[in-house]
Amino acid sequence: MEYIEEFRNGDVAQTLAQAITSSARLEKHYRLMEFCGGHTHTIHRYGLPSLLPSNVEMIHGPGCPVCVLPMGRIDKAIALANLPNIILCSYGDMLRVPGSNQYSLQQAKARGADVRMVYSVDDALTIARLNPQKEVVFFAIGFETTTPPTAYAIKQARALQLTNFSVFCNHVLTPVAMDSLLQTQHSDANAVNLDGFVGPAHVSIVIGSQAYEAVSQKYQKPIVISGFEPLDVLHSILMLIEQINQHRCEVEIQYTRAVTREGSLLSQSLMVDVLELRESFEWRGLGSIPNSALQIKHEYAEFDAEKRFALPDTIGVEHKQCDCGAILRGLKKPMDCKLFAKVCTPENPLGSCMVSSEGACAAVYAYGRGSVPV
Amino acid sequence: MSTVIDTPNRIKKLSGPKLNIKHGCVELSHGSGGRAMAQLIDQLFFTAFDNEWLAQKNDQACFPITAGRMVMTTDAHVVSPLFFPGGDIGSLAVHGTINDIAMAGATPMYLSVSFILEEGLPLSDLQRIVTSMANAARLANVSIITGDTKVVERGKGDGVFITTTGIGVIPNGISISGDKACPGDHVIVSGHIGDHGVAIMSSRNNLQFFTTIESDTAALHDLVHHMITAVPTIHCLRDPTRGGMATTLNEWALQSQVGFMIDERQIPIRTEVNGACELLGLDAMYVANEGKLLAIVSPEDSATLLTTMRAHPLGQDAAIIGEVVHDPHCFVQLKTKTGGIRMMDWLAGEQLPRIC
Numbered sequence: 001m002e003y004i005e006e007f008r009n010g011d012v013a014q015t016l017a018q019a020i021t022s023s024a025r026l027e028k029h030y031r032l033m034e035f036c037g038g039h040t041h042t043i044h045r046y047g048l049p050s051l052l053p054s055n056v057e058m059i060h061g062p063g064c065p066v067c068v069l070p071m072g073r074i075d076k077a078i079a080l081a082n083l084p085n086i087i088l089c090s091y092g093d094m095l096r097v098p099g100s101n102q103y104s105l106q107q108a109k110a111r112g113a114d115v116r117m118v119y120s121v122d123d124a125l126t127i128a129r130l131n132p133q134k135e136v137v138f139f140a141i142g143f144e145t146t147t148p149p150t151a152y153a154i155k156q157a158r159a160l161q162l163t164n165f166s167v168f169c170n171h172v173l174t175p176v177a178m179d180s181l182l183q184t185q186h187s188d189a190n191a192v193n194l195d196g197f198v199g200p201a202h203v204s205i206v207i208g209s210q211a212y213e214a215v216s217q218k219y220q221k222p223i224v225i226s227g228f229e230p231l232d233v234l235h236s237i238l239m240l241i242e243q244i245n246q247h248r249c250e251v252e253i254q255y256t257r258a259v260t261r262e263g264s265l266l267s268q269s270l271m272v273d274v275l276e277l278r279e280s281f282e283w284r285g286l287g288s289i290p291n292s293a294l295q296i297k298h299e300y301a302e303f304d305a306e307k308r309f310a311l312p313d314t315i316g317v318e319h320k321q322c323d324c325g326a327i328l329r330g331l332k333k334p335m336d337c338k339l340f341a342k343v344c345t346p347e348n349p350l351g352s353c354m355v356s357s358e359g360a361c362a363a364v365y366a367y368g369r370g371s372v373p374v
Numbered sequence: 375m376s377t378v379i380d381t382p383n384r385i386k387k388l389s390g391p392k393l394n395i396k397h398g399c400v401e402l403s404h405g406s407g408g409r410a411m412a413q414l415i416d417q418l419f420f421t422a423f424d425n426e427w428l429a430q431k432n433d434q435a436c437f438p439i440t441a442g443r444m445v446m447t448t449d450a451h452v453v454s455p456l457f458f459p460g461g462d463i464g465s466l467a468v469h470g471t472i473n474d475i476a477m478a479g480a481t482p483m484y485l486s487v488s489f490i491l492e493e494g495l496p497l498s499d500l501q502r503i504v505t506s507m508a509n510a511a512r513l514a515n516v517s518i519i520t521g522d523t524k525v526v527e528r529g530k531g532d533g534v535f536i537t538t539t540g541i542g543v544i545p546n547g548i549s550i551s552g553d554k555a556c557p558g559d560h561v562i563v564s565g566h567i568g569d570h571g572v573a574i575m576s577s578r579n580n581l582q583f584f585t586t587i588e589s590d591t592a593a594l595h596d597l598v599h600h601m602i603t604a605v606p607t608i609h610c611l612r613d614p615t616r617g618g619m620a621t622t623l624n625e626w627a628l629q630s631q632v633g634f635m636i637d638e639r640q641i642p643i644r645t646e647v648n649g650a651c652e653l654l655g656l657d658a659m660y661v662a663n664e665g666k667l668l669a670i671v672s673p674e675d676s677a678t679l680l681t682t683m684r685a686h687p688l689g690q691d692a693a694i695i696g697e698v699v700h701d702p703h704c705f706v707q708l709k710t711k712t713g714g715i716r717m718m719d720w721l722a723g724e725q726l727p728r729i730c
Contacts, residue, residue, distance in 0.1 A: 004652060010639070010713040017713075045657075047714020092655075119654075230712040346722025367716040369705075 007229030008046065016234040017051040023241045030056045032240055033330055034198040035178060037064030037358025038228045044367035046230035056237065059192065060360035062177060062285055062328040063200060065142040066093045067352040067359045070282045071316020073170055074099035077139050079312050080168060080305060081105060081113040087131060089124035090139040091146075092117045093356045098349060100317045105139075121146075121153040121167075128157070128165035137305045138167045145202040147171040147294065148267035151274035154296065154303045168305040169296050172281060174203050175211050176292040181329060182219040184286070191331060196240040198233065199225035201255050208263025212251045220249050227255040274300055284352060285328030324351035327360050334361040341365055393417045393497055400495040405525025418501055419521060422508035427519035435519035437484060440543050447474040448539040456499065456533050458577045460569075460588030463536055464506035466664060469593045470615065471540040472514050476595035477611040477667065479550045479602045480542035485511060487521040487538050492531030503534060514593040516540075542595075548602055554609040555630035559698040560676035562669045564597065564683055565590070565691040567619050568647040571661030575654060587646050592665030597688045601669065604682040610670035613663065620659040620718045622668050623706045633701025636718065638711045640695045659708075660721045670698060 024030060034040055040060045043049065049058065062068050078099055081088040088105070095106040095117060109115040114134075118124050121138050128136035140150040150167060157165045178197070185191040199212060204225045216223050222243040226236035236254040243250060253259050274297060281293030296304040305311075318324075322344070323337035334340050334353070344350040346362055353359035357366065393413060403410040420428050427435035451467040461469075468485065475482040487507070491500065511518050569590040576587060594613060602608060610630075614622040619641075623634050643658050651658045665688065671679050676694055683689030708718045 004648060005711075008711045010711055013712040013714075044716060046710045046712040047708075047716035048712070050714045050716075051712070230710075230714075362722075366719045366722070369717055369719070 004229075007227065007231045009231065012231055013051060013234060016231065016238060020056060020234065020238050020241060021053045023238060023245065024053050024056050025245065026055065028055065030241060030244065031059055031192055031195050032056065032198060032237060033059045033061045033194050033196075034233070035061035035063040035174070036198075036200040036203070037067065037356065037360075038201060039198055039226065039233055040064070040360055040363050041358050042228055042230055042233055044363040047367070048230060048233060049368070051234070052237070056241070059194065059330040060327065060333075060363075061197070061330060062181060062283070063143065063174065063203075064328075064353070064356055064358040064360070065146070065172070066097055066356035067324065067328060068172065068177075068284045068286070069097070069141055069170060069352065070284045071099050071318060072282065072314040073316075074105070075314035075316055076311050077168060078103060078105055078108050078113075079314065080137055080139075080309060081108050081115050083135075083309060085133075085135055087114045087116060087127060087134050087136045088139060089116050089118045089127060089136060091141065093358075094139060094141060096349065097352050097355045100314070102350070121149050125153055125156060125160075125162070125165060128162050129160070132164055134164060136165050138165070139170070140167045141170045143172055143174050143200070143203045144206040144271075147275070148206060148264075148270045151270040154274050154300050155270070157303055158300070163302075166303050166305040166308050167296060169275070169294060171275065171294040172283070173292050173294070174200055174207065175215055176289060177283065177286065178212070179215045179218070180283075180286050180289045180292065182215065182221065184329065186219070188331075191329075194221060194330065195244050196222040196224070198236050198240065199223045199251070201226060201228045201232070201258070204253075204255065204259045204263065206264050206267045209251045209253050209259060209261050211263065216249060216251050222249050223251045225251070225253045225255050225259050227258070285325035319350045322351040324353045324361075327353055334364040337361070341369065395497045395501050398497040400491045400493055400497065400500065400525055402493050402525050402527065405491065405523055411523065415523065418497075418504055419523075422504045423511070423518040424508075425517045425519065427517065433520075435484070435486075437519065442546055443544045445475050445478045445480045445542045445544060446539065447471060448537065449474060450535060450537040452532060452535050453574065454532055455574075455577055456503065458589055459573045461591040461664070462503055462506050463534060464503035465510040466589075466591050467536040467538045468507050468510035468514065468516070469591050469664060471538040472516060472593045472595055473613045473664075473667070475540045475542035476593070476598040477550070477613055478542070478544055479548035479598060479608070479611065480544040481599070482514065482516050482540055482542040482593075482595050484541045485516055485518045485538050486540075487518055487536060489521070489523045490531055490535040491523065491525045492533050493525055493528040495533050500534065503536075507536075510593065514595065545602070547606055550602075550608055550611050552610050552612065552626050552629040555626050555632050555670045555698045556609065556672070557632055557698050557700040558673055559609060559670045560673050560694050561623070561634065561636065561696045561698065562671065562676065562680060562683065562692055563619065563642065563695050564594070564667045564669070564689045565665075566642045566644050566647065567614070567663055567666060568643060568651065568658035568661040570664040571618070571656075572647045572650045572658075574662070575656075576650060587644070587650065590663055590665035592688055594665065594667055594688060597667070597683065597686045600682055600686050601679060605671060605675045605679045607675065608669055608671050608679065611667055613667050615664060616662050617721050618658070618660040618662060619668065620657075620706065621721055623718065624720045626670070627701075627704040627706055630698070631704060633699045633704060634696055634706040635699050636696035636706065636708050638708055640693050642691045642693050659718060673697075
């Protein structure tokens with residue numbers, strides 16, 4: 001058992017695809033949103049659309065942490081990196097995301113800013129320990145998956161009495177975003193009606209399936225929490241279609257090998273110890289959402305880069321024709337954007353959805369463009 | 375074929391103190407053209423590369439021109455770390471250039487080498503690298519016949535940068551080029567992909583957890599020699615280094631104005647490499663190889679070529695992984711393990727790890 005190849009098996013995929021085809025009622029068009037960018041990536045990387053019947057449509061959601069971060073926050077990170085004596089540590093994905101005027105952390109790095117790619121916040125702690133004369137700032141982004149490690153690192157920094165480590169906190173919350181998305185869909189006459197959600201994998205390990213129960217009931221949308229492997233996704237699609245056909249509306253767990261109803265209580269308590277709700281946070285595409293993000297608690301203020309450094313007020317200037325906002329809300333597909341694959345490419349991304357491989361535009365560009373008969 | 379002269383002490387050496395290899399390090403004077411530089415070259419480079427051309431101590435090497443077509447290629451090596459599981463920058467600098475020559479179907483003969491050394495590089499490291507180069511060249515029956523050394527200030531290099539230029543000869547009747555792929559041709563890979571890139575990634579400071587994966591760095595000219603002897607009409611050959619297999623296929627698609635349909639299930643890839651790529655958020659199709667080649671051959675010759683490759687130690691895991699198709703868009707497409715079909719596009723920027 002390798003826990004990778006088993007979940008990519010072609011024969012099982014065929015069986016699942018046939019089950020989906022025979023379960024999906026011909027007269028119905030199923031619109032399912034995969035909330036998470038990780039699922040978007042899997043769907044395109046394994047060519048799953050070519051296995052699905054034409055009446056089962058996957059719509060990409062806003063769950064790409066890099067994509068939903070508004071330009072203003074990226075501009076702030078760049079401003080931080082450009083301050084003297086700073087080492088800014090960031091996840092690799094963030095480096096190429098354009099802020100205002102197409103300026104990214106990678107470009108700031110090329111012009112002399114000390115920006116380092118790290119695999120985990122733990123690496124940033126190590127860099128802080130090894131460079132006591134420098135200020136080390138961790139650019140913390142992501143949904144609940146990456147939040148507990150950030151909280152833990154702050155506690156560690158205090159335990160180690162590190163005085164040169166701080167966090168630029170941009171962590172956001174999944175169920176609140178899902179609620180906001182459905183609310184705008186509800187009030188927007190042009191919005192497509194979603195029939196259900198393929199729910200987040202890693203996020204749900206932390207927060208548990210019960211975190212989605214309220215939103216599922218409120219908007220009457222079935223949710224199936226899915227693993228990130230292709231068979232997980234196909235299985236979850238089948239489970240969703242069965243729920244829809246049977247007029248059920250439940251939060252089900254397909255990813256039972258990792259997710260429980262309660263989630264990880266240890267991770268949750270770490271977050272509560274160190275972080276608290278922000279009054280409001282700007283999301284790319286979704287606008288300003290109350291109580292949708294986390295900030296560092298007052299008692300850990302010395303580790304809060306926003307309090308430690310004077311940062312400029314930044315208002316990101318989006319490219320006028322960029323449709324990232326509508327794409328993140330599932331209102332448009334990447335191909336609908338006038339800039340897609342013409343002006344906006346992975347080499348020259350104008351919008352954030354073209355940067356991370358979890359972004360809908362990047363995934364469609366890299367994997368989905370070539371659906372020509374050969 | 376070049377002759378490696380294996381007589382020690384035939385190069386007249388400059389008198390003076392011995393280099394302190396054990397404790398010494400590269401200093402700016404080692405690149406200044408004076409006695410220190412001459413000593414470094416004499417005691418380190420000449421001793422290791424020892425051959426008749428270097429013995430002449432000229433600023434250039436003269437050699438006879440043989441019949442047939444000549445090929446020339448150059449490659450700069452800037453790898454970090456300098457030493458990694460399965461190899462080092464020295465062996466890599468020799469193999470890389472030999473392989474670029476071999477991919478034309480040519481026999482590599484001579485190499486030149488240019489070192490850019492950083493002030494402060496331990497001489498013991500430099501000796502290890504130079505010895506590794508000499509061994510790699512000797513094993514490949516190739517002579518390093520001329521070179522250059524420069525030293526840059528501390529902080530302005532990454533230990534050592536090595537550029538090698540190579541010259542080889544193509545036997546008559548061989549014509550291999552990236553623009554010769556035809557619809558229907560088969561694509562063969564010589565073995566497991568992704569080993570080198572993953573070995574390098576995992577030996578970098580903060581990722582020391584995949585200790586079992588070694589770089590595949592190797593000189594492929596002998597494998598190529600056997601291949602062109604068995605099937606002289608091979609259409610295309612390339613070693614998928616930076617950018618990996620996907621990049622080579624995309625380059626060929628444009629050069630030959632064709633498409634590819636690759637079957638993911640047929641691609642040899644080690645479980646450890648797969649696991650490392652999963653963890654690091656990389657795609658093995660784009661990860662560098664230093665001892666693998668891709669070949670395109672007409673379908674009637676592919677079985678013969680595959681058998682020949684599998685009989686060679688560097689090709690024993692060779693596999694037919696797909697075929698050339700007619701496609702005006704020049705797309706490379708992949709039939710995934712799961713059964714879906716998707717594009718395998720050019721790499722965009724650097725491969726950056728995903729967040730979750």
